[in-house]
Amino acid sequence: MTVVPPGPRTRIVAAAMELFADKGFGSTSIADILGRAGVNSGSLYHVFPGKQDLLVAVLEAYRDGIGPMLLAPAWNGVDDPVERVFALLGRYRELLVASDCRYGCPIGSLALELHEPDPVVRERLAENFAAWSDAIRNCLETAHDRFPADTDLAALAEFALMVMEGAVMQARTFRDVARFDRGVAQLRRHFDSLMQETAP
Amino acid sequence: MTVVPPGPRTRIVAAAMELFADKGFGSTSIADILGRAGVNSGSLYHVFPGKQDLLVAVLEAYRDGIGPMLLAPAWNGVDDPVERVFALLGRYRELLVASDCRYGCPIGSLALELHEPDPVVRERLAENFAAWSDAIRNCLETAHDRFPADTDLAALAEFALMVMEGAVMQARTFRDVARFDRGVAQLRRHFDSLMQETAP
């Protein structure tokens, strides 16, 4: 296990992740990124041909970080697969609370900010969403016997993602976590009613 | 009933509505708006002090148009209040299909694009969401006897909005209406399971 000091590329991507999440892609200037990364223009353009290539690298970093950076902490100590769904939503609640309801899902925000994304960018956005809902689908399949046999577990996982994104958007716009909580409560009720049908 | 040719202000707001929806706020330049509205810089700045004031006007136009421009056509010929919820979602489906899944809710897109909105802007965004979910809540209250007495109909209306926004985001990112349809199907199931509890 060797620890090396992060090279310029790593620092640039890390800075861009933070800034794109905080201000969005269009409102983040290259100068902002250079400043935060402590790097000069020449180094950045040596590694990335242009700003969009940096965006692609950021989206790949998010995608690859979903497991270790998002799911692992959210699921620490939570074994029940269905509870893991709501533990993940609970993580977003924490992020909302910690930010006074200014938090926005970085991927969701980029997905709506970029109206005509390059195919490469759109593909990376989709990969992020797919990784998220696939992880939830895996949970649901582990608990498949609690749902009616004909339940579309992939669709249910996608639904959880939709509700999360919609709930974060609403909580953020109204600066009110209660909106998020009410959305999650509806989702919980939906899950319960599905599982009810196979209760012993 | 008098019809007057639209003045500059009207043309400017109309042009800005279209462009903000198509490209977003940040990616729309004043020059874009002037070009589409057929107006010169002097006229625009005579009416609006700055770009953000124009954004506020656009958000107010959307808010005031929700009834006549969105709900009225969606609900034409649909009398059942619960079906009206899904008729409205059906309208978004049409917009997705007509745009090859490039459609995005203009308000949702702005809500996520603008990371640190001025309080006035945030308030107008919230008013738009509130007008949407209030209209749905009214439908649900008209049909309140089909739901268990303790059902939080306002929360259910907010939930419909969250699902719509999440479903449009996903359908758009994956360029696939089927994602939208699966989300709506889950919502329908949720409604059905709630109404089941009070079936005769």
Add this chain to the structure above:
DNA sequence: GTCTATACCCTGATAGAC
């Protein structure tokens, strides 16, 4: 690979005649 300096363009906004 990294530095500084800068080219070149487009942005929002203004000035002042009409």
Add this chain to the structure above:
DNA sequence: GTCTATCAGGGTATAGAC
């Protein structure tokens, strides 16, 4: 109220020495 011309600033990206 509307026109044209323009300002000042910041944007991405590049050039070329080191």
